[in-house]
Amino acid sequence: MSAPIRVGTRASVLATTQSGHVADMIREQLGREVELVEVRTDGDRSQAAGTPLAEAGGVGVFVAALRDALVAGEVDVAVHSLKDIPTYPTPGITLAAVPVREDPRDVVVARDGLTLGELPVGSRVGTGSPRRVAQLEALGLGLDLVGVRGNVDTRIGKVRSGEYDAVVLARAGLARIGRLDEVTEVLDPLQVLPAPGQGALAIECRSDDPLLAELVALEDPATRAAVDAERAVLATLEGGCTAPIGALADVVEGEDGEELWVRAVALSPDGALSVRMSASGTPADAVGVGTRLAGEMLADGAGDLDQQHDQQDQPQLEPEQVRNA
């Protein structure tokens, strides 16, 4: 009888829900015992103490804290939102599995059940993500985009209190914590492409842990191919530009078997300029499809989008590393 698998989790509602979900999968699909181990960070403490903390800005800290606990052998598995982890590899840690993902789209939670298009010009819409800001600006609705900090509950609270008219969030986060009923609009990826990896979970373990071979059973191959392609787009574009990036891939059944389709956009921070492209290939070549697509985007000027193109007030944006949050 082997020891329980220790799954590391952060204290937030979203994090414990995600880790709990993975713990259930390990119990049910691997038949192993699981123990949830809370990994506290300075970020969690300062938030508990009431200090405003950018969830997006703190993400690097949270990912790092879980990974530290993993490498130190305090936990055996770390669960993250895939979109929050960097594209480059981390020594000693392997992305063991990516389970079936939630609906990856962004959503609106607005006052009075409104959609973005129904909000009057000048309405205050909260988001701290440059990717969302640029794509929302590009819609030309005349919205006043303002930075928003804090966890999902805090963000929606700003709509309920009347401070903001709406906030834009990942549907997946709301789905996981059971608050989909508060969504007033699901944004079509034709207008707003999600962050690479949005809606997917990353299950990490130590690269030398035999557990790695077991965890692979939790992987959904179609999700893995899609997020591998999206992250290849991001990794390639990151090398050539700092513009906000959206990317979304899916695997569909074609005439000759499975096909992988990828759409991506890179925008100037104010959304005035963008390079938008799509590509397709096989799921087995996911990284190649994403890399080539990004290469074509760079050839089409995606590397020259970094400057601001008009001088309106911009919300306080989060650090560059989370520009796609």
Ligand SMILES: NCc1[nH]cc(CCC(=O)O)c1CC(=O)O
């Ligand atoms: N940027 C923070 C973050 N990281 C993961 C999610 C939601 C869950 C997911 O996308 O998988 C969120 C909140 C949001 O963007 O609304």
